[in-house]
Amino acid sequence: MRSSKQQDRLVFVPLGGSGEIGMNLNLYGFGPEGREQWIIVDLGVSFGDLTTPGVEVIMPDPQFIAERAKDLLGIILTHAHEDHMGALAAFWPDLRAPVYATPFTMYLVRDRLSEAGLLDEVELHEVPLGGHISLGPFEMDMVTLTHSIPEPNALLIRTPAGLILHTGDWKIDPDPLIGQATDSKTLMAAGDEGILAMVCDSTNVFTEGEAGSESGVRDELIKLVGEQKGRVAVAAFASNVARLQTAVEAAEHNDRTVCLVGRSMHRMMGAARHVGLFTNAKPFIDEEEAAALPKNEVLYLCTGSQGEPRAALSRIASGSHRFVKLGNGDSVLFSSRVIPGNEKSIFALQNALASAGVNVIGEKERHIHVSGHPCRDELRQMYAWARPKIAIPVHGERRHLIEHAKLAQELQVPHGFAPRNGDMIMLSEAGAELVDEVPAGRIYRDGSVLTPADSGALRERKKMAFGGVISLALAVDGAGRIHSGPEANLFGMAEPKEGFEKTIDALCDAAQKAVENLPKRSRGDEIATENAVRQAVRRLAPRIWGKRPHVDVIVLPL
Ligand SMILES: [Zn+2]
Ligand SMILES: [Zn+2]
Secondary structure: OOOOOOOEEEEEEEEEOEEEOOOOEEEEEEEEOOOOEEEEEEEOOEEOOOOOOOEEEEEEOOHHHHOOHHHEEEEEOOOOOHHHHOOHHHHHHHHOOOEEEOHHHHHHHHHHHHHOOOOOOOOEEEOOOOOEEEEOOEEEEEEEOEOOOOOOEEEEEEEOOEEEEEOOOOEOOOOOOOOOOOOHHHHHHHHHHOOOEEEEEOOOOOOOOOOOOHHHHHHHHHHHHHOOOOOEEEEOOOOOHHHHHHHHHHHHHOOOEEEEEOHHHHHHHHHHHHOOOOOOOOOOOOHHHHHHOOHHHEEEEEOOOOOOOOOHHHHHHOOOOOOOOOOOOOEEEEOOOOOOOOHHHHHHHHHHHHHOOOEEEOOOOOOOOOOOOOOHHHHHHHHHHHOOOEEEEEOEEHHHHHHHHHHHHHOOOOEEOOOOOOEEEEEEOOEEEEEEEOOOOEEEEEOOEEEEHHHOHHHHHHHHHHHOEEEEEEEEOOOOOEEEEEEEEEEOOOOOOOOHHHHHHHHHHHHHHHHHOOOHHHOOOHHHHHHHHHHHHHHHHHHHHOOOOEEEEEEEEO
16 A cells, blocks of 8 residues: 655765865755755865866856755854855855854855855855754754864764765864864764764775874974974965964964964964954064064965966065065975866976075975875775764765775775765665765856856867967958958967968958859858858868867857
8 A cells, every 4th residue: 555645765966076076065955855945054165177178166066956955954064164154155046055063164254155146145154163053854963073174074964864964074183183083982973873874975085094183283283383483374275273373383483483474374374263263372473563573584475386377476476475585595385285187287387496596395395284184094084983784985086985885895884975066865774875966066157157168169269279260350241252351350369371461361262252252142141151261161171280179150140
């Protein structure tokens, strides 16, 4: 007998972050099929690279949940990294749900929303560390973990269908310098209660051992700064507030005064002070004051460790920074990791510094960086605490997720599922089952316009960037006679052996012949003329340049 009332079910749907490290967007739904109530956990961005010219920010496509916005109960942000909260302001108008976060994250959320002119519209709920959130069928507790930013939270999500541990980003640091150590007691208690599924960070699944403690970095950085005679600049992620604290301590130990360089350093320091950090630090000095100090009395704390062209360190390296000048005998300490994809710009930056006589020291030379994500021993520890029935690896590329699922299997977790963005996974005592695939994709922020990644604009842009552009214009009357032109313009095309003038003549000749050779019935037809000219130029161009430029033809009818 089928019951007339449809059964409630619990589903997990990642729309971003399962297939890439970045742009996290996770949904949990509970209710009868098709009539679920939803929560969003994290709403982040990713960054463009050389393969996405002109696009700096990439976001997950929120269409699926935007269409269900009336059933969206809330948006919970686990922490303040861009890959977890960077898309909130862009998509909130389509979602219009209340936002929940702990104080440090909320400070930065307010900053962003006010930049976007949304601050007065959004219902914000600041949750204390370890606090509770109650939304429809979801009863949630924040659990404090350790990571590379203050206030990283896991979420314990209680539903009528079972308990979920959504870890967010984490590592196990027994001595994180700022904030609490990992709340293992709560995790263990949840394990005793019985965790149905753990949705967990996969970033460092290929790294054996442990990520290492911030306190180890502090000891080494104090020593390393003590060895320097000239100016010292420490390059770090501004959001890694514990690292800023480490650098401040290294400065104070060595009688140097700290000078912050870069907008995001000041922004993050504001957020840190808001939650009571850095209250005992000696006052910082500004760039102008720092320039006047003896070389061995200053420590710059800089943004731009990834070689971002507009960040402070790139401007310092190129000598174009107004106040901060580094040269012979000065040092830059890269207290950060090389994010895959950024190698070229980082090495270019380091070479520029080296040719100015600056010593460049990175994490390979000295122990001045630790990761914020769990390595294999930490993952093992988390599984031992949580003992979930189902392992759902997220926050990784495809190979990370598959490897993490394998590790969970080795650790005797009965069920596992390595998801893809858009998978709708039903979670129950029977395990994890793929029940649907929903639309998931990427949105590019192209200047100020949001556009789907597959819209074709970028494909065309790349084609023009690689091949250059030939543009031809001519005016033709109704009988197919050319009245003016053809006129050719080249954009981004190298000068061939024959020279530009002869080449342009050849292109125009080819265009003219194409018009003259049109069959009678097509003469004077705008479209047919355009096509014929384009074809002729496309045939000729590879013989001149050995490549295929983009060809643009305009026929003006008279
Ligand atoms: Zn992350
Ligand atoms: Zn993070």
